Amino acid sequence: MDLTPYVDTLRRELAVAATAGGDDARALAERLTAPLESAARLTLLDALSAAMGEVTRELAPGSVDVRLRGSEPEFVVTAPHAPEPFRKAREPVAAPAAPAPPPPPAEADDGTMARINLRLPAQLKTRTEEAAAAEGLSVNAWLVRAVSLALDGGERAGPQGHGKDPAGRSLTGWVH
Template sequence: MDLTPYVDNLRQELAVAAEAGGDDARALAERLTAPLESAARLTLLNALSAAMGEVTRELAPGSVDVRLRGLDPEFVVTAPPAPEPFREVREPVELPAAPVPPADADDGAMARINFRLPAHLKARAEAAAAAEGLSVNAWLVRAVSVALDGGGRTSTPGRGKESGGRGFTGWVR
């Protein structure tokens, strides 16, 4: 970015203001413009740096840096990294077939919950239930029962209550 037009504009404005003060003021303005050029450039650089600091806060994790190349600033824009699409790395886990508890085996107390699933999971649950000749509700009851009773449970070493509260730290890509 070339600061020369801005510094020249400031010099012209100073000359116009000095014209109103007469010959002495005009002569003083002419003597002051050369030393004020570097101060004006430095002030403009400070203003640009502060502005880019605000832009960087809004762009986080991206950034905008102001670099001085010769007498003029240069802006270096670092865009935030594009989010990678989510990919499921795990292989699907098949739940073991557990017998559906007979209707007279429960204590009769039922609880109702609202359960919201993404559409693709709902379709998979419906297909799995149909393949086993069950209603979606019966299939979900069995899946929850198997998960809670430990059948087919997969655990990750060093995670959860079994690990005594230990956890993993580090970077993941």
């Protein structure tokens, strides 16, 4: 970014202000413009750095840095890293696993859905995607099930029958 036009504008404005003070003020302004040029450039750089600090806070985890190349600032934008799509490692062919059951509905489910935005750290998002893929579920279905299990204390309710028979054996299946 070229700061010269901004410094020149400041110089012109100082000259205009000095003409109102007469010849002595104009001569003083001309003598002051050379040393003020470097101070003006530093002040502009400070303002740009502060502005980019605010932009960086809004872009987190991305960032914008101000670097000097010679006497001119340069902006360096670092975009947040996009997570790589999940790719399952090749595994030996095994018997196909039974598909994972759908997530249980919430208590008193009236059929309506609600949308929320969830912000996860990139590493946790990747782990969530891997866990969902390993169970053959979408991330949304996996999260619905995880939240339901967390709220129900590990007990699953809903259309899937899951419990123990009178003899204490585990029962799993669909109830119609």
